Amino acid sequence: MSLISPQFPPGFVHYPQFFNQEEQRQLISQVKQAVATAPFYKPTMPGTGHPLSVVMSNFGPLGWVTDKENGYRYEKIHPRTGLPWPALPHLLEELWLKVSGYKYPPEATLINWYRPEMKSKMGMHVDNDENNFDAPVVSVSLGDPAVFRMGGLKRGGSTLPLKLYSGDVIVMGGESRLYHHGISKVFYGESDLVPKGGRINLTMRRVNSVIV
Ligand code: SIN
Ligand code: FE2
Numbered sequence: 001m002s003l004i005s006p007q008f009p010p011g012f013v014h015y016p017q018f019f020n021q022e023e024q025r026q027l028i029s030q031v032k033q034a035v036a037t038a039p040f041y042k043p044t045m046p047g048t049g050h051p052l053s054v055v056m057s058n059f060g061p062l063g064w065v066t067d068k069e070n071g072y073r074y075e076k077i078h079p080r081t082g083l084p085w086p087a088l089p090h091l092l093e094e095l096w097l098k099v100s101g102y103k104y105p106p107e108a109t110l111i112n113w114y115r116p117e118m119k120s121k122m123g124m125h126v127d128n129d130e131n132n133f134d135a136p137v138v139s140v141s142l143g144d145p146a147v148f149r150m151g152g153l154k155r156g157g158s159t160l161p162l163k164l165y166s167g168d169v170i171v172m173g174g175e176s177r178l179y180h181h182g183i184s185k186v187f188y189g190e191s192d193l194v195p196k197g198g199r200i201n202l203t204m205r206r207v208n209s210v211i212v
Contacts, residue, residue: 005160005162007160008150008160008162008176009150009174009175009176009179010174010175010176011136011171011172011173011174011175011176011177012150012170012171012172012173012174012176012179013099013170013171013173014162014168014169014170015099015168015169015170015171016165016167016168017165017167017168018095018099018140018167018168018169019091019140019167019169020167021167023091023167024142024166024167024193025193026089026091027089027091027092027140027142027200027202028142028143028193028194028195028200030089030091031057031111031142031200031202032195033086034057034059034085034086034111035057035111037081037083037086038057038058038063038078038081038083038085038086039057039078039080039081040055040056040057040111040113041055041056041057041078041079041080042055043055043056043065043066043067044066044067044068045066045068046066046067046068046070046071046072047068047071048068049067049068052066052122053114053115053118053119053120053121053122054112054113054114054115054118054120054122055112055113055115056110056111056112056113057078057085057111058078058085058108058109058110058111059085059086059087059088059089059092059109059111059202060085060087060088060106060107060108060109061076061084061085061107061108062074062075062076062085062107062108062207063075063076063077063078063085063108063110064108064110064129064203064205065079067079072129073129074107074108074129074130074207088105088106088109092106092109092140092202092204093105095138095140095169095204096138096204099138099169099171100135100136100138100171100173100204101136101173102134102135102136102206104135104206104210105206106135106138106204106205106206107205107206107207107208108204108205108207109202109203109204109205110201110202110203110205111200111201111202112200112201112202112203113194113198113199113200114143114144114146114183114186114198114199114200114201115196115197115198116144116188116189116197116198119186119188120186120198120199121182121183121184121185121186122182122183123182124149124151124155124159124180124181124182125180125181125182126178126179126180126181127172127177127178127203127205128178130205130206130207130208131207131208131209132206132207132208132209133177133178134206134209135173135205135206136171136172136173136174136177137171137172137173137177137203137204137205138169138170138171138172138203138204138205139169139170139171139172139201139202139203139204140168140169140201140202140203140204141164141165141166141167141168141169141170141199141200141201142166142167142193142194142199142200142201142202143166143191143193143194143197143198143199143200144166144186144187144188144189144190144191144194144197144198144199145163145164145165145166145186145187145190145191145199146163146164146183146185146186146187146199147161147162147163147164147183147184147185147186148161148162148163148164148170148181148182148183149161149162149181149182149183149184150162150176150179150180150181151179151180151181151182152179152180153178153179153180154180155180159180159182159184161184166191166193183201186198186199
């Protein structure tokens, strides 16, 4: 079942509890497997080198990375190990097929870990490092609940809150694809799904257009 609140921009869809508990556990075990070879690394802001409060890894042919020197970008290899990112798990391939409405597969799936000890959050931003905005962004929440905030096309202004629980999926397509959004709060300690605590967010994106 999907819920589309009329207050949210066109193209934004929320699927509460898309994944059941068993599937959530499977996804967490696949994240654990992935970070055994592609460990979580500490991303830093372009220019300032200021660390983000989340740590990151990726699944798929491309990974979103950022550092002081080279800024926001997609890379085929892990910034520390120099190895390709682990393959996208089937459950996530299937998710994309079911909800994206896009005929080509995602290229990048960013793994964000919101850590209890860092009280991680994510500031308002737009996902616009891709060369193609036709495909939506599909995002999975696992572990502790969080408050997602939807802003507007322009920076600043009012935001709408949406509480996301473990197993929830959101799709940011159509007009909402380039809207500002962020995570203003995580309710740390409410879920025991993530072995070391906190919240895992998986964000799937298409990066390039397909030339046919
Ligand atoms: C993001 O926008 O990159 C992450 C959103 C989330 O953690 O749910
Ligand atoms: Fe985002």
